[in-house]
Amino acid sequence: MSLVFAALVVWAAGWWINVRLANGPSADSTVVKILVPAIFGLTVVVIWELLVQGFEVNPVILPAPSAILERLLVEGPRLWADFHQTIIKGAMSGYVIGGLAAFCVAVLADRSDFLTRGILPVGSFMAALPIVGTAPIFVKWLGSDWESKAAVVAVMVFFPILVNTVAGLRDTTVMQRDLMRTYGAGYWPTLFKLRLPAAMPFVFNGLKIATTLALIGAIVAEFFGSPTVGMGFRISTSFGQLALDMVWAEIVIAALAGSTFYGVMTLIEKRMTFWHPSQR
Amino acid sequence: MKSVLPVLTVIGAIVLFWLAAVVPMNMHLVADQAQRDGLVVMPETPVERQEYGGIGLSLRNLHLVPLTYDFVRPRLPSPQQVASEMYDTIFDKKITSKRSLVYHGWVTLAPTLLGFVIGTSLGIMLAVGIVYSRVMDRSVMPWAIVSQTIPILALAPMVIVVLGSMGIQGLFPKSLIAAYLSFFPVVVGMVKGLRAPDAMQLDLLRTYHASGAQGFWALRLPASTPYLFASLKIGISASLVGTIVAELPTGARAGFGARMLVGDQYGQPLVSWAALFAAALTAAALVGLFSMIERITLKRMGMSAA
Numbered sequence: 001m002s003l004v005f006a007a008l009v010v011w012a013a014g015w016w017i018n019v020r021l022a023n024g025p026s027a028d029s030t031v032v033k034i035l036v037p038a039i040f041g042l043t044v045v046v047i048w049e050l051l052v053q054g055f056e057v058n059p060v061i062l063p064a065p066s067a068i069l070e071r072l073l074v075e076g077p078r079l080w081a082d083f084h085q086t087i088i089k090g091a092m093s094g095y096v097i098g099g100l101a102a103f104c105v106a107v108l109a110d111r112s113d114f115l116t117r118g119i120l121p122v123g124s125f126m127a128a129l130p131i132v133g134t135a136p137i138f139v140k141w142l143g144s145d146w147e148s149k150a151a152v153v154a155v156m157v158f159f160p161i162l163v164n165t166v167a168g169l170r171d172t173t174v175m176q177r178d179l180m181r182t183y184g185a186g187y188w189p190t191l192f193k194l195r196l197p198a199a200m201p202f203v204f205n206g207l208k209i210a211t212t213l214a215l216i217g218a219i220v221a222e223f224f225g226s227p228t229v230g231m232g233f234r235i236s237t238s239f240g241q242l243a244l245d246m247v248w249a250e251i252v253i254a255a256l257a258g259s260t261f262y263g264v265m266t267l268i269e270k271r272m273t274f275w276h277p278s279q280r
Numbered sequence: 281m282k283s284v285l286p287v288l289t290v291i292g293a294i295v296l297f298w299l300a301a302v303v304p305m306n307m308h309l310v311a312d313q314a315q316r317d318g319l320v321v322m323p324e325t326p327v328e329r330q331e332y333g334g335i336g337l338s339l340r341n342l343h344l345v346p347l348t349y350d351f352v353r354p355r356l357p358s359p360q361q362v363a364s365e366m367y368d369t370i371f372d373k374k375i376t377s378k379r380s381l382v383y384h385g386w387v388t389l390a391p392t393l394l395g396f397v398i399g400t401s402l403g404i405m406l407a408v409g410i411v412y413s414r415v416m417d418r419s420v421m422p423w424a425i426v427s428q429t430i431p432i433l434a435l436a437p438m439v440i441v442v443l444g445s446m447g448i449q450g451l452f453p454k455s456l457i458a459a460y461l462s463f464f465p466v467v468v469g470m471v472k473g474l475r476a477p478d479a480m481q482l483d484l485l486r487t488y489h490a491s492g493a494q495g496f497w498a499l500r501l502p503a504s505t506p507y508l509f510a511s512l513k514i515g516i517s518a519s520l521v522g523t524i525v526a527e528l529p530t531g532a533r534a535g536f537g538a539r540m541l542v543g544d545q546y547g548q549p550l551v552s553w554a555a556l557f558a559a560a561l562t563a564a565a566l567v568g569l570f571s572m573i574e575r576i577t578l579k580r581m582g583m584s585a586a
Contacts, residue, residue, distance in 0.1 A: 015415075022418040033418070040419035061442060118286030122294075128517040128567050129560045130524045132433075133537070136544040137552065141355065215431035220525060223437065224544070239438055247438060255430040262429035 003054030007047045014043030063245040071249040078234075079253055086231040087257050089146035090218035094153025095210065102158045103203070106165035107191070119166055127159040135221040144225035153217040157210035161203070168202025169195050201276050204269040211261040215254060298359055304334025305356035306348040311337060313351070314344055357553050365554040378534070381558045387534040388523050389562065391451050395458025396519045400512065402459070403466030410467070411474040411500070412492075424467050433461065436526040454523050461522040462515030469511030473504025506583060509574035516566045524559055536562075 018039055021032050045065050051057070052064040059067065072079065109115040135152050142148035172195055180190045222232025231250050238246035311329055315321045322340040323329045329337060338345060349358040357365075366381065373380035406424075409416045436457045443453040477499050485495050527537025536559040543552030 018419050019415050022415045036415075036418040037420075037422040041423065061446060114286050115290070116286075117283045118288075118290035121283060121287055122290045125564060125567075128513075129563050130517075130521040130536075130556075132521060133524055133528075133540050133556050133559060135528075136540060137549075137556075140544065212429055212431055216433045219431055220433070220528070223528065235435070235438065239441065244442075251435060258429045258431050259426055 003050045007050035007054065010043060010046050010050065014039055014046075060242045060244060063248055067245040068248040068252065071245045072252060075246065075249065079249060081229050082231045082234050082250065083253055083257065085146065085227070085229045086149070086218050086222065087215070090149030090221070090230070091153050091214040093146070094150035094217065095157055095214040097150060098154035098157035098214075099161050099207065099210065101154065102161035102206075103165055106162050106169065110166060110169045110195075111187075116166055116170065120163060123159050123163040123166070127163060131156050131159075132217060132220050135217070136224045139221060139224040145227055148225075149218045149221045152221040153214045156213045156217040160209045160213070161206040164202045164206030164209075165199060168199030171202065172198050200273045201269075204265065204273065208262060208265050208269070211265055212258055215258050215261070219254065295359055298356075302354070302356050302358045303338050303345055303348045306351050306354045307334050307338045307341070307344065309353070309355065310344055310347045310351050311341060314341075314347065319344070353547055354549060357550055361550060362553045362557060365550040366557060369554055370558070381539070381554060384535055384539050384555070385558060385562060387538075388520070388527065388536045388559070391454035392458045392516075392519045392523045394451060395455035395460075395523070396462045396516055398455060399459035399462035399519065400466050400515060403463045403511075403515075404470055404508075406463075407467050407470030407474060408496075410471050421471065424464055428464050428468070433457075433522055433525055436522055437528065440526050454526050457522040457526045458519035461518040465514040465518065466508075466511045469507045469514075470504055473507025474500045476500075476503045476507065502581060505581060506574075506578060509570065509577070513567050513570045513574075516570060517563050520559070520563050520566065 018036050021036050021039075024032075026032055049065045052062060106119075109119050132152070134155065138151045138155075139148045142151055176194060176198075177190070180194050185193065219232040219235070222230045223236055226233040231254060235247050235250050238244075238250070308329060311321050312326055315324075315326075321329075321344070322337075323332065332340070338348075348354070350361060354361070369379055369381040373382075375382045377383060406416075406420070410421055411417070439457060440453045443449075443456070481499060481503075482495070485499055490498065523535070524537040524540075527535040528541055536555045539555035540552045540559075543549060543555065
């Protein structure tokens with residue numbers, strides 16, 4: 001019971017510190033901006049630990065953060081193998097294939113205004129569909145190794161990137177295009193010097209949406225058949241063995257991978273679209 | 281209205297591609313079956329046929345091409361097969377039948393809608409909290425954004441089983457997933473929306489001596505409506521996807537996800553494909569419904585739909 005009481009104290013203390021920091025004089029400094037969410041996250045984890053121990057929650061239902069951390073440290077090599085199979089082989093290759101395909105289709109379709117007007121609504125409609133449901137079909141077609149996962153991921157990321165690229169290529173003003181014409185620039189110079197750079201903020205928007213989709217696709221597809229390695233495989237088998245701490249360890253890895261992937265795309269975006277108002 | 285023809289063209293191109301793909305995808309299976317039925321097949325043994333790709337084999341056996349379009353257990357069913365299976369299971373079965381897609385659709389739709397309502401209401405409340413409390417903004421908002429980069433959907437099946445082992449079953453676990461998935465898009469969108477009024481408008485209200493509550497109801501809430509609808513459309517399709525994924529590998533007996541899996545496991549590809557397309561139609565109908573409400577609401581509020 002004292003642990004439960006301690007959890008309440010930790011919650012109150014964390015909240016009090018955050019109130020002081022967020023309303024204090026240095027509230028707008030970078031340190032505080034990072035410190036406040038960090039304290040919030042840490043408080044949640046500590047409360048989780050204390051409540052699980054205090055109420056003696058069955059580890060089959062909810063393991064304590066300390067048990068998950070132990071798993072992460074002990075099972076390092078195995079988690080790395082799963083990460084390699086699912087994220088690097090499955091998600092990344094699918095992401096690259098789907099992204100390139102979408103980009104090429106967008107540039108080709110862009111030559112015709114008629115096609116563009118057709119692709120935009122159809123593409124945004126397809127992007128809202130539960131495409132992840134095709135996972136069992138792809139596993140059946142391409143076998144259980146990473147190729148089927150890459151295929152699911154490629155189809156899932158295709159439409160958001162397509163729609164954003166097509167929309168981006170249309171995002172130049174008449175004035176800008178006229179300027180290019182006065183320079184005597186043909187289709188290709190206009191594409192490379194004006195329209196592709198102008199489309200970049202849109203393209204990166206699509207690429208960022210697609211990062212999460214890629215991970216989801218790769219993990220979910222493994223539920224329908226996989227070699228004996230991979231994050232989805234590990235999640236479902238560990239779950240069958242009631243090793244919930246292992247499941248959560250994989251969840252932590254997936255979360256870290258997802259945030260890193262997204263973060264990397266944001267960094268590249270910053271470097272490439274430094275001229276855009278949203279980056280200044 | 282002027283985009284009807286282009287849209288139809290694009291859809292037509294997709295269907296044509298599908299029709300063309302049916303032949304090579306199914307040719308090996310069809311050739312094996314044709315040989316058993318005593319038809320002439322060009323390379324005579326299955327081993328020799330394996331050496332050809334789908335297209336090569338089709339070119340050698342042009343007389344078998346029509347058979348690929350109504351093969352019983354195709355790798356890739358033809359559009360008319362999927363259409364007739366859907367018609368059959370939607371209109372020709374009683375709604376209470378276990379084979380009716382309407383029945384399975386409702387099993388999926390009910391938790392989706394319940395979860396969506398829960399997630400959206402909680403999301404709006406949290407957004408109001410974030411906009412009015414600096415502490416909430418600073419401590420919760422970064423996590424709300426980070427949480428969108430986490431593939432949480434992949435864990436939906438686990439959540440269902442954990443809740444099931446705690447004795448919570450039926451509608452609620454699936455609604456929880458749907459609620460979670462619609463929650464964060466609504467939070468992020470509504471925070472943006474409630475902050476949309478600029479300093480000039482806020483100052484104007486201050487000169488009117490408006491109270492905080494009046495400022496909220498008369499300015500911030502109306503200003504956030506376009507953002508709310510944008511989030512609602514993302515949220516409802518995310519909820520539906522979440523419910524379907526939650527049904528996929530957990531041995532659920534009913535729902536679109538369960539139908540997709542049953543068709544896969546018992547060698548009835550048509551069942552899977554019909555469920556897939558029915559799910560797509562449901563998602564389209566829900567998003568379309570919200571677009572319609574959006575257009576009408578914004579028109580009546582004097583804002584043009586973006």
